[in-house]
Amino acid sequence: MAERILVVDDEPNMLRLLKTILTDKTGYLVDTTNNPLEVSKMLQEAPYDLVVTDLKMPIVDGMDLIDIIKKIDPHIPIIIITAYGTLETAEEAIQKGAYDFITKPFRKESILITIRRALEWRRMQGELAALKAPGG
Amino acid sequence: MFKFLRRFLKPEEDVQERLARKFAHFRQILESNNQALAVMADMEEKAGGEFLFDTGYLQQQVGLLEKHLTTMVTEINALTDQAYPELVRRHQEIIQAIRRELSPTWEIPDSPFVLPLKSLNRESAPAVGGKMANLGEIAAKLGLAVPPGFAISTRAYLHFLSASGLAGKLSALLAQASITDLESLEDISRQAQDLVRQTPLPPDLEEALGQASHSLAARHLAVRSSAVGEDARFSFAGQFLTLLNVPNTPENLVRAYKEIVASKFRPRAIFYWKYRQFALEELPMAVGVLAMVDARASGVMFSQDPHHPEANAVLITAVWGLGKYAVDGTITPDLYRVARDRGHQVLEARVAEKPVALVSREDEGCVEVTLPQDQAHRPCLTAEYLGELTEVALKLEKHFGGPQDIEWALDFNNRLVILQSRPLQLGAPAFGAQPRETLWEPAPPLLNFGIRASGGVAAGPVFILQSEREVGQIPPGAVVVARQPSARLVLAMDRVAAIITEVGNPTDHMSILAREFKVPALVDVGGATRVLRPGQMVTVDADAARVYPGVVLELLERRTGTEPTWKDNPVYHMLDAILKKTVPLNLYDPESPEFRAENCRTLHDLTRFIHEKAMDAMFFLDVEEAVEARGVCRLKTDLPLNLFVLDLGGGLRVKGQSIITEEDIVSRPFRALLRGFHHPRVRWAGSVAPDLKGFISVWANTMYDMAKGERGLGGKSFAIITDRYLNFNSRLGYHFGFCDAYLSEERNDNYISFQFKGGAASVDRRERRARLLGQILEGLGFKVQIKGDLVQGRMAKYSLLETEETLEMTALLMAFCRQLDLALTSDAMLDRVLQAFRREDYGLACLRPEEAAS
Numbered sequence: 009m010a011e012r013i014l015v016v017d018d019e020p021n022m023l024r025l026l027k028t029i030l031t032d033k034t035g036y037l038v039d040t041t042n043n044p045l046e047v048s049k050m051l052q053e054a055p056y057d058l059v060v061t062d063l064k065m066p067i068v069d070g071m072d073l074i075d076i077i078k079k080i081d082p083h084i085p086i087i088i089i090t091a092y093g094t095l096e097t098a099e100e101a102i103q104k105g106a107y108d109f110i111t112k113p114f115r116k117e118s119i120l121i122t123i124r125r126a127l128e129w130r131r132m133q134g135e136l137a138a139l140k141a142p143g144g
Numbered sequence: 145m146f147k148f149l150r151r152f153l154k155p156e157e158d159v160q161e162r163l164a165r166k167f168a169h170f171r172q173i174l175e176s177n178n179q180a181l182a183v184m185a186d187m188e189e190k191a192g193g194e195f196l197f198d199t200g201y202l203q204q205q206v207g208l209l210e211k212h213l214t215t216m217v218t219e220i221n222a223l224t225d226q227a228y229p230e231l232v233r234r235h236q237e238i239i240q241a242i243r244r245e246l247s248p249t250w251e252i253p254d255s256p257f258v259l260p261l262k263s264l265n266r267e268s269a270p271a272v273g274g275k276m277a278n279l280g281e282i283a284a285k286l287g288l289a290v291p292p293g294f295a296i297s298t299r300a301y302l303h304f305l306s307a308s309g310l311a312g313k314l315s316a317l318l319a320q321a322s323i324t325d326l327e328s329l330e331d332i333s334r335q336a337q338d339l340v341r342q343t344p345l346p347p348d349l350e351e352a353l354g355q356a357s358h359s360l361a362a363r364h365l366a367v368r369s370s371a372v373g374e375d376a377r378f379s380f381a382g383q384f385l386t387l388l389n390v391p392n393t394p395e396n397l398v399r400a401y402k403e404i405v406a407s408k409f410r411p412r413a414i415f416y417w418k419y420r421q422f423a424l425e426e427l428p429m430a431v432g433v434l435a436m437v438d439a440r441a442s443g444v445m446f447s448q449d450p451h452h453p454e455a456n457a458v459l460i461t462a463v464w465g466l467g468k469y470a471v472d473g474t475i476t477p478d479l480y481r482v483a484r485d486r487g488h489q490v491l492e493a494r495v496a497e498k499p500v501a502l503v504s505r506e507d508e509g510c511v512e513v514t515l516p517q518d519q520a521h522r523p524c525l526t527a528e529y530l531g532e533l534t535e536v537a538l539k540l541e542k543h544f545g546g547p548q549d550i551e552w553a554l555d556f557n558n559r560l561v562i563l564q565s566r567p568l569q570l571g572a573p574a575f576g577a578q579p580r581e582t583l584w585e586p587a588p589p590l591l592n593f594g595i596r597a598s599g600g601v602a603a604g605p606v607f608i609l610q611s612e613r614e615v616g617q618i619p620p621g622a623v624v625v626a627r628q629p630s631a632r633l634v635l636a637m638d639r640v641a642a643i644i645t646e647v648g649n650p651t652d653h654m655s656i657l658a659r660e661f662k663v664p665a666l667v668d669v670g671g672a673t674r675v676l677r678p679g680q681m682v683t684v685d686a687d688a689a690r691v692y693p694g695v696v697l698e699l700l701e702r703r704t705g706t707e708p709t710w711k712d713n714p715v716y717h718m719l720d721a722i723l724k725k726t727v728p729l730n731l732y733d734p735e736s737p738e739f740r741a742e743n744c745r746t747l748h749d750l751t752r753f754i755h756e757k758a759m760d761a762m763f764f765l766d767v768e769e770a771v772e773a774r775g776v777c778r779l780k781t782d783l784p785l786n787l788f789v790l791d792l793g794g795g796l797r798v799k800g801q802s803i804i805t806e807e808d809i810v811s812r813p814f815r816a817l818l819r820g821f822h823h824p825r826v827r828w829a830g831s832v833a834p835d836l837k838g839f840i841s842v843w844a845n846t847m848y849d850m851a852k853g854e855r856g857l858g859g860k861s862f863a864i865i866t867d868r869y870l871n872f873n874s875r876l877g878y879h880f881g882f883c884d885a886y887l888s889e890e891r892n893d894n895y896i897s898f899q900f901k902g903g904a905a906s907v908d909r910r911e912r913r914a915r916l917l918g919q920i921l922e923g924l925g926f927k928v929q930i931k932g933d934l935v936q937g938r939m940a941k942y943s944l945l946e947t948e949e950t951l952e953m954t955a956l957l958m959a960f961c962r963q964l965d966l967a968l969t970s971d972a973m974l975d976r977v978l979q980a981f982r983r984e985d986y987g988l989a990c991l992r993p994e995e996a997a998s
Contacts, residue, residue: 024713026196043329112198113196113198113201116195
């Protein structure tokens with residue numbers, strides 16, 4: 009089954025670009041929103057395998073979003089997109105539980121690789137959990 | 145002599161400090177110049193289509209450019225005592241123009257509230273939005289069938305907002321609203337939309353709509369948004385409303401109009417206004433009103449297959465009834481692939497089961513109907529209609545200059561009607577289609593290194609560019625091979641196939657030009673002028689830094705049609721627009737009368753101009769001023785030179801000495817210069833065999849030289865130095881030589897300016913010497929100017945070692961040519977001397993038979 013990815017960025021152009029390359033180059037199902045306030049509703053309505061989110065957004069920034077997402081699904085990998093020169097915040101996001109971060113501007117290949125790795129990690133986590141499960 | 149000594153012993157003003165300050169300004173200009181060029185190169189790289197970036201990136205880069213350029217403008221004026229006040233204004237104007245690209249605001253033109261579709265064309269976009277402007281253009285210019293209709297203008301929208309007091313109320317609502325979660329956002333949106341619905345239109349606008357309704361012969365209407373800038377920046381596309389089958393009465397039209405305007409205040413849009421500080425006037429909402437087409441079938445077509453643009457096919461989808469179901473995916477439409485070539489063969493017809501259709505109701509609105517079995521399985525279009533639609537698609541593509549995304553309908557009179565045409569967003573080409581690493585070599589490459597300054601592959605015959613003056617002789621389609629990059633190549637940029645230079649880097653002027661003209665270019669390909677032969681056919685793969693013999697078709701083909709078309713995104717357009725005001729170089733020739741501050745049209749022009757003028761300012765430093773400086777000391781040397789030195793920082797290992805030795809010198813360029821002077825084969829003593837006439841001329845001209853200084857050949861030479869800088873100003877015999885140089889690890893900073901003039905021989909000999917010097921200098925990599933007996937040369941952006949070596953050779957040349965003009969009795973002699981220099985016979989032993997024999 010195709011993996012589902014949710015992309016959150018307050019800039020619609022960035023969303024459009026991300027969606028274009030993700031859907032063009034992979035079989036992932038991609039949903040996007042430029043409104044971080046919608047994220048928790050979207051996650052509750054449909055399961056996602058991965059969230060890619062911008063770090064700096066109004067009202068709810070990427071950092072808050074990590075908490076919100078983790079509350080709904082603690083196992084979902086989150087990739088943070090940061091602007092150049094905000095490495096410290098990116099590290100803080102990792103501390104908070106984000107899977108990885110990528111610095112804008114980035115090459116198309118870089119985001120695809122990061123996403124592939126994150127999804128593999130999630131699959132492995134799932135398999136591991138299944139092995140550990142009683143009777144598994 | 146006493147006067148001279150007194151002058152620099154007098155401690156009245158610290159000239160040294162002033163010069164040091166000048167040098168600091170100069171240094172800062174070099175630094176900012178490098179940084180600005182690096183930012184430009186970075187932005188160009190992002191424009192290449194391999195990167196994802198956002199407006200935040202653009203803002204950051206523009207901020208950096210502004211900072212570096214401000215520094216350059218300030219520093220050049222500090223360096224030149226405010227010689228270029230015009231630069232301040234030009235810089236501000238260009239930066240402001242760039243900032244406007246970053247946050248475009250739309251001017252709402254003064255226009256009637258209602259404009260008939262027939263009166264519209266592409267230029268009407270600010271008044272009626274892109275959607276309606278395009279449709280008007282299609283009807284007027286292409287004669288294609290479109291539904292009759294009219295547009296309600298952006299001016300009408302503004303009038304509605306302001307005259308009804310709606311603007312104030314909405315602003316107040318948005319200002320007060322505290323949006324903390326999705327619910328409150330939706331709540332504000334609802335309030336705003338209700339406000340729009342409840343507010344009556346100003347009477348004049350209502351009347352205009354009423355008249356328009358009456359004058360349109362249609363029972364029902366389709367009313368849709370046509371916002372200005374909808375597709376440009378905000379990507380609200382698809383967010384705004386379309387109302388179908390609205391009964392054509394004034395009341396219904398007014399209601400529908402307000403409904404469309406209200407759709408501007410959906411939650412996502414509100415989110416934007418509140419947090420991106422948009423004004424209500426931005427994204428002004430025009431509305432399109434068209435006679436409802438009673439469609440038998442409808443659909444969408446792409447003039448090219450977005451995923452396989454090379455397939456040369458038009459893609460057509462079709463459903464029964466209204467097209468909404470084809471667009472929103474309610475049902476799977478028929479899919480046809482039709483050849484773009486003449487004949488329009490149907491390449492593929494995937495006829496889907498279409499169990500339902502959306503149709504207009506008799507009164508108002510639309511309804512879904514179930515279709516009989518046979519109709520559900522029948523194709524919506526015959527080959528004839530497919531051919532006709534394909535023709536339309538090609539026509540639209542040609543007219544709008546790019547692939548189109550078109551909505552069409554077929555009415556019950558079997559007439560095809562166009563409802564919309566907009567640029568198609570093409571998919572990205574496959575990654576890795578252009579391998580950076582060469583896994584496969586079509587042939588052993590002639591050259592396999594270098595730096596890609598501008599990507600791409602091209603083939604053509606080699607043209608070795610010996611001197612900038614030959615630019616005009618470059619034949620069309622040539623692969624130009626040169627020792628150093630030359631911005632003057634812009635004159636041939638439109639006709640060359642590729643460019644290869646032995647030095648250079650991707651941030652230099654020529655590289656930027658090459659990218660602008662999309663000419664593949666490789667720089668830093670040492671030895672290229674020796675390896676490649678004039679006229680030889682080669683294929684240049686700039687991406688892989690390879691040059692192959694012959695024409696490698698496989699490589700050339702791999703590159704065609706892979707232009708990334710996915711760049712059709714507003715943020716790319718914005719970058720393109722910014723680059724257009726940043727990168728093109730209009731001032732490429734410092735000798736041209738056009739090379740003036742007021743002619744700077746781009747940031748690149750500014751950097752180029754300032755860099756050039758900064759080098760000039762250092763070159764023409766007032767040495768008279770310098771000799772008065774307190775820190776001036778004298779060099780003890782066995783060279784026949786009367787040499788004074790002023791250290792502005794780091795050039796000497798000693799301080800406060802009045803006499804120094806060569807061991808005290810640490811300045812790298814100064815040491816290189818002295819090494820050149822000390823070259824064992826240089827003859828400092830005596831001149832070379834002048835004939836009698838020449839001798840008399842020398843004698844007459846150098847009478848004053850007879851009273852030469854206390855030692856050496858007389859006159860004084862002066863070196864202003866730092867650890868990396870040298871300004872050498874000298875009289876070697878009766879010649880005036882200047883040399884100004886910078887040597888550092890930063891290749892962009894390195895340069896040598898050289899000038900030689902004067903002499904005692906007759907004019908023709910001096911000019912001959914100038915020509916000789918010119919040829920030697922060009923051979924060394926200088927760009928040369930000759931005016932009478934004045935020779936000027938400048939080379940820049942070579943590596944540290946190359947610049948250092950060339951500086952040494954330049955010094956050697958200064959010593960060498962001291963003896964020259966007397967010897968240059970004929971052009972044949974010029975040739976002999978040139979050969980002698982190339983043979984490293986710097987003492988010209990060949991002209992002294994007795995020595996040559998011994």
